[in-house]
Amino acid sequence: MERSMESLMILRRLACALALATVLLPAVLAGARAQDRVLRVSLNTEIQVLDPIVTTINATRVFAYLVYDMLFAIDADGNYQPQMIERYEVSEDRLTYTFRLREGLEWSDGQPVTAEDCIASIRRWAQREALGVQIMRQAEGLRVIDARTFELKLREPYAYVIEALGKPGNVIPVMMPARLANLPANAAVPEVVGSGPFLFDRAGWRPGERAVFLRNPRYRPRAEPASGLAGGKVVRFDRVEAISMPDQSTRVAALQTGEVDFLEIIASDFITPMRRNRNIVIGEPRGAGQIMSIVNLNHAQPPFNNVLIRRAAQLAINQAEVMAALGLPPGLSMERCEALYMCDTPGQSDAGTEIFRGAGPERARALLRQAGYNGEPVVLLHSESSALLNATSLVIADQLRRAGFTVDVRTSDYATVAQRRLSREPVERGGWGAVPIVWNGIDLVNPLANPGVAYNCAPHYPGWYCDPRQTELLRNLALARTPEQRRGLADQLQAAFHDNVNYLLGGQFSAPAAWRADLVGVVPFPIPVFWNMSRR
Incomplete structure (x- = not known):
């Protein structure tokens, strides 16, 4: 009798466990799927400055490519490709550049991107960047032709106009609304309003802890494959978290356990042992x-x-x-x-x-x-x-x-x-x-x-x-x-x-990046970018 009662109690506990599992399993699976849509990264330095026009800090450069976009961008082969631009023309005398924006571009606040915005952004950038200063010295003027078209007219030919508008480093020529671009260039803008593939979650920003980026539903990727900073910036994660980890060994340990998915730079002491870890990929930058x-x-x-x-x-x-x-x-x-x-x-x-x-x-x-x-x-x-x-x-x-x-x-x-x-x-x-x-x-x-x-x-x-x-x-x-x-x-x-x-x-x-082996589509480029990649 006692054995029968004990068996009955075991069966009842098993039935309860199975019933509970039936209830919890969808939630567990949903949680796992939600985690799959979050990318956790650790940058070499913490994101502190939110305006790429006022600083050359690398963390701000990474920030800029997530939330802003550019007229042109450099691809993996070092060529400059149209990005926000649909087409452009250069006059036979090389003095007039006419730019046409892609249709349907929007700022993260829902307003359309206009030629006036781009002119104001170019002027702001040119106050802080050597290439911009050189172009403006040669410029007769910038003028709006229509809502999506603008013109740069030079006094004499300049060899690097497109390269300047697509330069990948130092002070980056990002585009922002004219109401922000017209503010003084020596102070950071008070709002982050871009037209890039991600939105900055300012409310969720915890300096010293993490910065959060959300997929921008208004962003329209180009049709071309992603290459360097150019091409189609297709976002496959709903959320990117840049987690602050000052200690190098802590970063590597977090990568090993899967607490983070991507390190911008892996310290040299850890490269050899991590190469032996089948769950980790080490980048191989050259040139x-x-x-x-x-x-x-x-x-x-x-x-x-x-x-x-x-x-x-x-x-x-x-x-x-x-x-x-x-x-x-x-x-x-x-x-x-x-x-x-x-x-x-x-x-x-x-x-x-x-x-x-x-x-x-x-x-x-x-x-x-x-x-x-x-x-x-x-x-x-x-x-x-x-x-x-x-x-x-x-x-x-x-x-x-x-x-x-x-x-x-x-x-x-x-x-x-x-x-x-x-x-x-x-x-x-x-x-x-x-x-x-x-x-x-x-x-x-x-x-x-x-x-x-x-x-x-x-x-x-x-x-x-x-x-x-x-x-x-x-x-x-x-x-x-x-x-x-x-x-x-x-x-x-x-x-x-x-x-x-x-x-x-x-x-x-080389100061290579490192990432979990289940990440695919990582864009090989000196600056870490978080579009195109997904979890296997």
Whole structure:
């Protein structure tokens, strides 16, 4: 009897469990399906600034490509394709560009995108970007023809109009409503209103925790396949969450467990073990998809206001040692690259590189003696909190010391370094002498947009290099008519860059992304984008 009662109780509990499972299973499956429609990512730095016109921070660039759109965009092969533009025409004399917007484009507030909006956006961008400044110097005017058509008229031909309107980095020419674009360009706009594939969920934004993006139901993708930043930006996730994770090991652990799906950059220490994990894919950037290590020199203050002392620093840098400090696996860095426009790209050039023959501490010390260097301190700003800059900065400081420089390393977090780098004051009043930084290769391939030369004599760009030769070369390049002329002038610019020592090149390397293997359709590009991809 007791055994019968026990069996009966077990059967009753089993029946209840089955009944409960019948009730809960649809909810569980629905929850799983909802989770499948959420993409969780971790960017290299946190999203803080929401206006890509007022900053060049990479996290803001990622933000911009989610919520805004551009007239033109660069594809995976480095070609510039229409994006918001349906068609455009260039007059035979190359002075008049007529642009026609795609039909049905809308802002995220439901208003139509107009030619007036685009003109206002171009003017705002041109106040902050070197290429935009150059175009507006040549421009006779911008005018609206009708609601979807506008015209740019130049006084003389400019070689890079389309490339400028589609440039992928630094200050990005995003389009926004005229009511926002007409606000001062030196302050962030108060609203995020774009026409891109995602909407920014400002109410759900938790600085230091997460930023949330929702699929934009008003966005109309182009018909072409996605390629780089161009083509059809088809969104297959309902929601993207950019989760703040400052610690590198925490990020990798979250990727392994599936708490996040995508890392913008995986720290070098984890690349080899993660390659053995069948659930993880490591990106393989090459050429313009890689990064260049740079030393920003302060031309406005001693000792680097002396070109001979700058050349001594140039000869002191051993790129192989700098790259070794990153601890990357074989194949992800180059021992030597002296090309301003990146190696393994169509623009790679040897122009001006003869200056590096016989480079080393001995030649550097000889130049310092010739320059009359008296041991003036070089204040080197060291970003200890940066995975890419921490080790390389210390190696660069050591190389300068071996060459005879008196180096005063000032260690702090990256935000402090970035702020101090803006100062033109002498070192005793908070100035600086050298700052190791990095540049994305995609920003270097166009000579007129390359920060190594494009900001020549610009009063607002840290380093304040100024070479009259480069001013003339930039002007001539902007007016060049043939590819051969452009290539010749680009080579001359690189030679002048090395001769004047605008910056020091520390070496070319990869900082690959990593993602869960069940993600498909990941667009291989230096800037992470979250359209086109889905979960297997």
